[in-house]
Amino acid sequence: MLKVQEIRELIKLIDDSTIDEFEYEVDGAKIAMKKGGTHTEIIQTPIQQPIQPALQPVQTAAPAVAPQPVSQEQSSGPEQKEATTDDSNLHKIESPMVGTFYSSPSPDADVFVKAGAKVDKDSVVCIVEAMKLFNEIEADVKGEIVEILAENGQLVEYGQPLFLVKAE
Amino acid sequence: MGDGLSKTKNRILKMLVDHQNEYLSGQKICDCLGCSRTAVWKHIKDLQKEGFKIDSVQKKGYRMTAPSHHLSEANILSSLKTKKLGHNLKFHETLPSTQKEAHHLAEDGAADGTLVVADEQSTGRGRLGREWHSPMGTGIWMSLIIRPDIALHQTPQLTLLTSVAVVKAIHDITGVECGIKWPNDILYNGKKIVGILTELQAEASHVKAIIIGIGMNVNADAADFPDELKKRAASIKSLTGREHDRPAIIQAILKHFELLYNTYLEEGFEIIKLLWESYALSLGKEIYARTVKGDTIKGLAKGIDDEGVLLLETRDGTVHHIYSADIEII
Numbered sequence: 093m094l095k096v097q098e099i100r101e102l103i104k105l106i107d108d109s110t111i112d113e114f115e116y117e118v119d120g121a122k123i124a125m126k127k128g129g130t131h132t133e134i135i136q137t138p139i140q141q142p143i144q145p146a147l148q149p150v151q152t153a154a155p156a157v158a159p160q161p162v163s164q165e166q167s168s169g170p171e172q173k174e175a176t177t178d179d180s181n182l183h184k185i186e187s188p189m190v191g192t193f194y195s196s197p198s199p200d201a202d203v204f205v206k207a208g209a210k211v212d213k214d215s216v217v218c219i220v221e222a223m224k225l226f227n228e229i230e231a232d233v234k235g236e237i238v239e240i241l242a243e244n245g246q247l248v249e250y251g252q253p254l255f256l257v258k259a260e
Numbered sequence: 261m262g263d264g265l266s267k268t269k270n271r272i273l274k275m276l277v278d279h280q281n282e283y284l285s286g287q288k289i290c291d292c293l294g295c296s297r298t299a300v301w302k303h304i305k306d307l308q309k310e311g312f313k314i315d316s317v318q319k320k321g322y323r324m325t326a327p328s329h330h331l332s333e334a335n336i337l338s339s340l341k342t343k344k345l346g347h348n349l350k351f352h353e354t355l356p357s358t359q360k361e362a363h364h365l366a367e368d369g370a371a372d373g374t375l376v377v378a379d380e381q382s383t384g385r386g387r388l389g390r391e392w393h394s395p396m397g398t399g400i401w402m403s404l405i406i407r408p409d410i411a412l413h414q415t416p417q418l419t420l421l422t423s424v425a426v427v428k429a430i431h432d433i434t435g436v437e438c439g440i441k442w443p444n445d446i447l448y449n450g451k452k453i454v455g456i457l458t459e460l461q462a463e464a465s466h467v468k469a470i471i472i473g474i475g476m477n478v479n480a481d482a483a484d485f486p487d488e489l490k491k492r493a494a495s496i497k498s499l500t501g502r503e504h505d506r507p508a509i510i511q512a513i514l515k516h517f518e519l520l521y522n523t524y525l526e527e528g529f530e531i532i533k534l535l536w537e538s539y540a541l542s543l544g545k546e547i548y549a550r551t552v553k554g555d556t557i558k559g560l561a562k563g564i565d566d567e568g569v570l571l572l573e574t575r576d577g578t579v580h581h582i583y584s585a586d587i588e589i590i
Binding site: 096097099100101103104107188189190191192194197198199201221222223224225226227228230232244245246247250 | 387388389390412413415416417418419420443444456457458459460461462463464465470534535537538539543544551552553554563568569583584
């Protein structure tokens with residue numbers, strides 16, 4: 093089998109070349125790449141491999157496909173604050189994506205909003221960032237911030253409530 | 261900006277570029293563009309002032325001898341190879357920040373593909389309000405506005421896509437092959453050449469605009485960097501020992517970006533992911549990931565998942581999904 097690194101090298105070579113179609117077979121694995129017009133298509137079909145060849149370079153990593161417990165996050169752990177207050181008629185500002193929650197525009201700046209702050213629909217209340225894409229989250233409702241449910245630097249999930257707002 | 265006038269100028273420049281090293285008569289230019297010879301003469305004077313080497317010889321006409329590395333609206337537009345990106349160009353000699361300007365334009369409804377370029381930024385910024393050193397005439401400071409019809413949670417993938425386009429463009433024009441440090445820092449020998457800052461304008465879960473800011477150190481001398489940056493940043497000139505054509509690099513970035521972006525919109529992230537991995541510096545290596553809270557995780561960079569999230573395996577075999585962190589390759 094080809095190593096992932098070797099496949100990457102191949103892709104780069106083909107991508108930079110004028111070759112439109114490329115097929116390569118080794119040890120029962122087949123790689124086919126096809127560039128069509130402006131788009132490149134890369135398909136790797138692992139042909140069903142009868143029995144592993146006896147001699148195989150030892151993988152340094154653990155069995156590649158072994159199911160692994162995937163931790164959802166770094167170490168910060170779930171920091172679910174039980175919002176015991178009756179929030180049924182409060183507006184929730186939810187995170188539109190998975191990412192890191194920032195309460196201020198830069199580390200040494202003031203926070204966007206504190207509990208008790210009045211907000212308009214287009215007031216920025218926080219930033220959620222993933223892979224260096226920064227999303228300024230707006231309140232989307234006019235009212236007063238009742239509670240802040242996430243803390244600076246915390247990883248937040250898609251749909252996770254970030255703020256409770258008492259709408260006017 | 262006097263659009264009408266400057267458009268004629270751009271078209272003259274394009275004719276000269278298309279016929280490089282040949283003489284074009286003033287009359288021919290007039291006939292093609294439907295303007296007077298005096299107007300042509302005036303525009304040529306302007307172009308010469310902008311740094312274009314244009315000979316004018318009596319009875320023969322005008323001839324461009326060498327392309328100018330100088331940055332100007334005409335120069336960027338003259339050999340643009342894209343269908344859409346960059347044609348709506350807002351060029352400024354100096355701006356506080358191209359990113360800020362692009363934000364305003366996007367809010368005012370600027371078209372998909374609008375590009376803001378400045379020859380200098382007085383208050384250029386990186387992520388989280390960090391200052392970005394961007395002196396006059398040495399680099400590429402630009403912000404691109406795009407309005408893709410994609411789900412909001414997919415938008416971070418575009419930061420990876422951008423880094424691939426930029427690495428390809430640098431290689432095309434300068435021959436330097438940089439690598440990418442997750443998610444989108446562009447490095448050579450451990451020093452940062454390009455920084456990319458991507459910001460989103462959204463309404464609830466609907467993407468209104470994505471603004472991609474690119475800052476590239478091109479022709480600065482190593483000595484020009486502030487002391488605190490010298491160890492961490494470098495320009496392309498400091499690697500190759502010569503100046504590089506900034507308009508050509510911008511054109512190449514846009515060309516590669518458009519190609520990858522269209523592929524992405526039609527076929528999804530998979531191909532972009534493979535390309536990104538082929539330039540990735542950290543995969544298969546031991547790295548430190550420092551999170552915003554200040555925690556550091558040490559582990560093996562296994563790869564990225566289908567969203568572009570970094571997979572980091574610690575010693576105990578746990579795979580951590582890293583959405584944001586500063587990466588240091590050990």
